[in-house]
Amino acid sequence: MVISRYLHEYATRAAGLLGDDVEASITMRQHGLTLRGGSSTPDAARCDQAEAMADAGPCVEAMTTATILVVPSVEDDDRWLAWREQSIKEGFVKALALPARVTPGIVVALNLYSRSPAAWEEKMVRAGDSYARLIASGVRLQLEFSDLEDAAASLYQAMSGTVAVERAVGAIIQTNDCTEAQARDLLRTAAEDQGVGERTIAVTILRSLAVGGPGRRR
Template sequence: MSISSYPEEFARRAATVLGLDIEASVIVRDHQLSLRAGSSSPASARCDQAETAANAGPCVDAMDKRSVRVVPSIADSTGWERWREQALAEGYVSALAVPALVREDLAVALNLYSRSPDPWTPEVLTAADGYAQLIASMVRVRLQLAEIEDAAAGLYRNMGDALVAERAVGAIMQTNGCSEDQARHILESASKHRSVDRREVAETILRALVDVDAGDQQDPLGG
């Protein structure tokens, strides 16, 4: 099992196309569970990990409210202290968060960071929205394909609840850069927040963000 590379590839492409001074990161949010999915640089990854760990920041806010969040001055922003402190420590001056809906209760957001003051022109906003929608489409297609493959091979259906949860915990640890205890707490909180079965949340994480290797396909129970 490994974390899929496609969100990171999209983040890198977005950063390259949108400007030399811009770095990008992608967050996926399912049933109030936020995970960093990919980043164009280690600095932007650390910022999004801080945001997902605190469950507070422009991307989370953008997905909750389904609207773009422009942060002209990170230093002057309020309410997202952990994210703000990390972004300033990385040398970022301004940020932009653009959400896109994958399906009900599942969304993505493209977080853009700049070391220059407020570079968010209408052209950049339009392009960023296009990239966010493209990422959402990719996640949607990936989920559909994973569900079709699972229906045919029984990959996740053949896994017990505990094993599916353990795989999801591992994915959360890797993407969020957190401890095992923290990852378990994140998964449990996401499940309880909207009374969604923990297995359902775990399977969504795995289907959206995890590549399953041949060994997993042949022996889903790990025996």
Template sequence: MTLSRYLDECAIRAAAVLGHGVEASISLREHGISLRAGSSTPGAGRCDQAEARADTGPCIDAMRRGTVLTTRLADMVPGWEAWQAAAEAEGFVQALAVPAEVGPGARVAINVYSRTPGDWPAGLVDAAVGHAALAADAVRLQLQFADLGDAVAGLYRTMTDRATVEQAVGAIMASNDCPEDEARAVLRTAADRRGLTEREVAEAIVRTLVLGGEGDVIGDLDR
């Protein structure tokens, strides 16, 4: 099973286990790039895509801070307008964002969405923490396999700079449902902010998302 499919299934299982009619989406951040990695429903996925494209929202802020965040859609949070508009359009009234560490500079988070107002049921937050940890374990394992796999390592290291960047741009476009120029700008900005080449940032994306899935792309990365 590819990583992208596993994270989709992880989001589906999380929503089913958490119950209470919730929906879930998983985001991954690495090298300052946010991508939607898996979702239990298209609606939850669209919310995370809007958040990733704006580079701000509960899931991204939770990963940046390393803390669990809860929010009600009725409470306007400055900077979250794009995510909030998407969540309201889907009929959600509140969300819970739970981050988990993958490794240095890389985190995942699970966004839990609900159309029912009121306090989160007892035990739901703890269960969401557990599912976020499972998603982080899956990404960590993928990176370890990429490190150990000579065939995989040899493949991405012998790819030309152009081919690597094109693969990464395609992954960003597919994950966040954004146009090519926006995906290229995301890659370029992430490289500039960290003093890295576009090849270095693109290689991280290809290594984690593309080669791990035999050409399949998944969604969300870290800052």
């Protein structure tokens, strides 16, 4: 099971359902670490990558505060500079971040981007919110299956801290399309912020993304 594959499919379906002028991405935040989940287009993915690496943007704030965040004008919003710069570069003029809780410590956000200057309609916000909750339910179900698989195989109990961290670093590189040094810094910062060991954060990442390989290095 690869949850990241499901998130990509969810993002693609969300874009198709919510409008011709909408592009979608899904971001996950777990124990203080932001990871890209999936995107309907490379343009939306690059915006979410900028946000994940800066750990600042509308979806990060939406997930942190558990509130829907509307950005009516990307150009006029200077709260998240890296995300804003990338979004303008991709030609997006407005955005919408819709968070949904998966489990304690894990939240997803459906991020909608558009090049249309028209204001977000209320029915679009409601539809997006419903879809975000559907995504969270799907991820929750996949994690429950993962729990059963882990229990049957004792998968992570026997994994050393070093192996878990190295595999998690690979997963972060793949997910956020970043360098090894950046991935290690994200993992270390998340562990420090949560007051836990890096192995704890690493195992959480591996379980939620179901990525076991070493990943590519830059």
